[in-house]
Amino acid sequence: MTIEIAKEVLLIEEQGLAAVRERIGKEFVDAIEIILASPGRLVITGIGKSGLVGQKISATLNSTGTPSFFLHPVEAMHGDLGMVMAGDVVVAISYSGETPELNSLLISLKKRGNKIIAMTGGKNSSLAVAADVVLDIHIPKEACSLGLAPTTSTTATLAMGDALSVVLLNRKKFQAEDFRHNHPGGSLGQRLKVKVTEVMFQGDDIPMVRPQLSAAESIVALNEKDTGVVLVVDENNTILGIVTDGDVRRCVVKNGGITDITAEQLMTKNPICIGPEQLAADALSIMQKHEITALPIVDAEKRLLGLLHLHNLLGKGEFRFLV
DSSP states (O other): OHHHHHHHHHHHHHHHHHHHHHHOOHHHHHHHHHHHHOSSOEEEEOOTHHHHHHHHHHHHHHHTTOOEEEEOHHHHTTTGGGGOOTTOEEEEEOSSSOOHHHHHHHHHHHHHTOEEEEEESOTTSHHHHHOSEEEEOOOSOOSSTTSOSOSHHHHHHHHHHHHHHHHHHHHTTOOHHHHHHHOOSHHHHHHHHOBGGGTOBOGGGSOEEOTTSBHHHHHHHHHHHTSSEEEEEOTTOBEEEEEEHHHHHHHHHHHSSOTTOBHHHHSEESOOOBOTTOBHHHHHHHHHHHTOSEEEEEOTTOBEEEEEEHHHHHTSSSOOOOO
16 A cells, blocks of 8 residues: 555656646746846745745756855845845746745835746736746646645646756756866765776776787686776787677677687777876766767877776776765
């Protein structure tokens, strides 16, 4: 019974998000354009559960390149309204759209000339009428069996805030380097700013073979190091190519085996490499883009310095990132 109820809650919330997703249209685009055109910050306001969700939305906006702060409606009416500047855009959150404290604040904000984006489930509510743009977060029903506690509605609100944040991030061309500037500390910041030389395999831990060695010997080296790759290097330690599990499979399919084939014939030439000054975040991005799990680290002359594996970044071994 317990598991069934839990699954039902998640199903109801999924259905709520699906309903909100289907209604996203021109109003969302208008909201984005208003925010991008503003010289000021994005002010998030709401009370109760909406206020708590609003604080999370504000935090996400800040970390992804859109300056924001949360304004409590009651505190605003008792002096904190001075935090709002003329060019700021306000996102007002109320599922019903009839929260008295919030709607009272909107009167003052409109007099100041601030653009107001409503996030509400009440399309014809007082909040919606007062707003310049309405983001509809109406959901079919709450997951609460009593239909009273904000559950699906707060999930929908948070998801709409994430949608705003991510679209703004993309429109502003916010990059990983910008993200690092906003996360100088903490486990996530450490994961993004560490250099590849701090976590790469070195020396005997790197599977390497000479080009003239047989393919069979390359496979032995591949199995011994358990990295899924073998690097082919010359006598100067210059990288010539890489042998992967996929290269071995393709060779067997094409030739019926690996007899009389050298590592040089088996390898993929000119593998993707990165320099020692690059960051783990850059390496991870390259791996994702090219769908690979290992990156050789080389100097300007293509001499091998180390090997970075996805395990170095995501947790196999002593170095482990925590999010």
